[in-house]
Amino acid sequence: MDSVTLYEIINGCKNNDRNSQKLLFELYAKKMMGVCLRYSPNYETARDMVQDGFIKVYTKVSSFKNESSIETWMTRIFINTCLSHLAKTENKNVYLDINDPIVQYSTETTIEAESTVENSIKNLPVNVIFDYISQLPEKYRVVLNMYSIDGFSHQQIAESLNIQVGSSKSRLSRARQLLVDIIKDRENFN
């Protein structure tokens, strides 16, 4: 980064300086790609989300007031971008139904099994966990990402997704169950 500080980069972005915008991209593109990958159904969509997210960041950077870290601020913008993307393609996605075998099976999951799976989560590489989370139906995956990883409350999730708080809770519960089932299945638990 030579002698350019993050503060200077942000200020440059506020002045629409192309070099600063590029530096900000180089600094945070991979991190934000990680965020988008968690929410998107595939890699190509995640790339689109990253591009749109950075455009929004450059457009809105003048409103960034240093009250939080730039990374936290950007992450919020990228999550919103992802949610907008998903909302646009919502009708095109096929969700798993309650009658889906995997969901029926999941209702039999016990607390002990969940606890065993937690140990696996601790030990498995992040890419493997990511792969398992990616297999969740979108509406469960989104809530799991928002609540468990990104620290949103159910109230915030409900407002962002335009659903009831109760729906957010039940989706989270279902997402956890499904994740446990997938891990058990793939890691050959008895």
Add this chain to the structure above:
Amino acid sequence: MNTERNHMDNLLKDKFLSFEGDIPMSDWFAIEEKLDKKRRFAWIGWAAVPLIIIVALSFYLTTFNKTNKLTATKPLKDIISPEKKIVTSKDFSDFSGKNNPETNPEIRSNKLSNSYRKNLVKNNVDLVVDEIAQETNASKSIFDPISIASKPITMFWNFSIPTLEKIKDLEVSKLSFKKTNLFSFEFGINLSPAMGLEAIKENKSNFINRSYFSSIAGSSSLGNGFNNGIHAQVNIGKNWYVRQGIYSTNYTVTHAYSYIITEWANVTKNIGIEYYLPRNPSEYEHIKYEGKASIKYLSLPLMVGNRAYINKRNGIESKVGVNVSKLWSAQGQVVNPTSLNLEEINSNNSIKKWNTGLSISAGWFFKPNNNLIFTVEPNFAMLLSSAKVKDYPVKTSYYNYGINLNLNYVIGGNNK
């Protein structure tokens, strides 16, 4: 299953704390392209602001006036009543002797005409008198308050007395009053083939060889171009208007310079060329170059115009305005008077991005009906600021001249 934050959530959060994904650098170029596009459209957005204001204002004014249309159900003799202090029925019934305004200038000027005229103007009303005009065989134009107000009083009397006498007791249920719509709105398109002229006007330094300067100052780069775009205007009354447009101006300029340097210039560092010495003919330097440039501007002309009617359908339209234009794209070559050669436009930022200009035009307009106005007018425009950077030793001025072809559509108002 518990929906509160649990150990599993914390594990996931920790796991993904430093989770990253690979992204190709080509995505940055895609972002850059989108940003450029956004900037361009942002400019269009700002450019559209005055246009939108004019459109909104015009629609407001035209709509407002429509809602104030009144229908009179009273006889004309009551409308033109003593309470209003305009014309009394007595004025109609007795035109003999001293009451005859034809023969008594005092009445003509003070009692009736002036008060009637002033009141019409004051209340800004428009008499719609098709029916009356038909019944009385009177010219409809005499009831037009604008024309009454603008005509000499004697004319008013000459035309109106017999008519007023006939209509004084007429029941005019269809007679309607409406507020005069001072403003009306027009929008239209502009198509203007034009010629562009890049003329070297001034040698600002003492370093340019006079042979060269006289050569390039004597010739100009001539180009052809095209203006086109949309505009909206607010008409004030029947004759005046303020127009705001968004036009695209595209020029292709061909440079063809050929000159011979016949002198040696003695140059000193601070003063420049102090004096010239003649060369031998064998030492003459023949410099020749040709090039082409394509320059596109997006411009915002703001104009004040006037339409002088020759008759109901034809007239002379003239307008003058200022023009702010922004360089949209430039390709090709321009003359660099420092290096005495052509150079790429984009390599040295030699074209100014923002320019101000003046334009003037006058021509013929034709109204095939109440809503359409077609205009053909010669146009002349120039940039006030030089299109070259200030450091250049030669000042260059840009002109263009051509024909404006406008087709406008009129909404509302009394200028029909």
